[in-house]
Ligand SMILES: NC(=O)C1=CN([C@@H]2O[C@H](COP(=O)(O)OP(=O)(O)OC[C@H]3O[C@@H](n4cnc5c(N)ncnc54)[C@H](OP(=O)(O)O)[C@@H]3O)[C@@H](O)[C@H]2O)C=CC1
């Protein structure tokens with residue numbers, strides 16, 4: 129049995145890790161980490177866990193935790209994981225960090241976009257960007273830190289990657305229009321996320337400034353061999369609980385048909401369990417992936433403007449966070465990648 133500790137188990141992403149791991153046959157969760165609910169029963173914080181979890185919440189002492197578990201998930205705000213890790217811990221235990229602390233390879237870019245000082249830049253190089261479909265070979269039993277990509281970035285990168293890699297589109301013309309359900313903002317109380325502020329309304333936010341922009345640029349830059357790639361990323365908040373929908377646009381570099389585009393997606397994803405390339409003419413919808421680790425991808429050549437429209441949908445708490453983290457854990461421990469993740473999407 130793999131012993132697991134979760135720092136931030138009381139957040140939305142942490143609770144989703146708990147939900148998924150309860151169905152994982154090779155795992156036992158031994159530490160439900162919290163800041164605000166120490167010594168309270170986890171199932172009193174999340175009553176969906178009534179009679180499923182008997183444990184009480186523990187503090188976020190990573191030093192102590194490292195002696196008790198094989199892997200630690202940090203589902204905590206930006207900066208916390210970097211402030212806790214050290215050599216002693218990394219020599220004992222694997223870390224899967226759901227925050228952005230180890231996603232960007234340039235610490236200056238991290239500090240500029242996140243506006244916080246990075247407390248452990250010495251581990252940035254060795255951390256593996258845990259987008260399993262692209263970096264699977266680098267996520268091995270020797271990996272000590274996985275930087276788990278987030279919801280907007282996973283959707284955007286998986287949707288665009290094959291088209292950029294194969295040179296079908298001009299990467300300098302990429303525009304990504306993304307929408308997220310409100311669970312993407314976490315469980316912490318904020319006025320902007322109150323029911324009356326969100327319900328029956330939609331808005332763009334972080335326009336031209338959202339912190340996921342450099343992460344998408346960096347990863348798509350690797351795909352086309354560029355370190356100066358710039359693109360537009362505009363997120364929107366929509367009144368639903370879960371789900372990310374990305375619609376991306378770019379100029380075509382070649383004359384292609386929808387069938388050509390499908391063939392390129394299939395080249396990269398036909399053997400990927402979690403990426404479903406939809407049939408020609410079908411647009412992805414968040415409701416068709418909800419509760420699952422699937423990413424659905426659609427596409428449409430727009431010959432009038434010689435552009436390609438690419439669409440992707442996933443559940444921000446599953447493939448966008450906890451599900452991808454469990455997928456990474458499976459790779460780290462040599463388990464089948466979809467162990468514990470073979471969940472059909474729920475509907476309605
Ligand atoms: N929500 C989403 O869709 C996604 C989230 N992520 C990332 O996952 C991480 C968690 O996000 P999310 O679950 O939404 O956030 P929440 O606000 O719902 O949860 C945050 C968690 O972190 C804990 N925490 C907060 N501050 C501290 C601290 N100083 N020390 C220890 N623990 C602390 C909280 O503990 P307590 O409640 O006990 O105070 C809580 O368990 C973030 O880095 C986020 O960017 C990534 C992809 C998608």
Ligand SMILES: CC(=O)N[C@@H](CCC(=O)OP(=O)(O)O)C(=O)O
Nearest residue numbers: 226228278279280308309312313
């Ligand atoms: C709706 C909403 O507020 N979403 C969050 C992104 C989700 C998230 O937690 O960020 P990571 O993917 O980087 O971990 C935001 O825009 O900051």
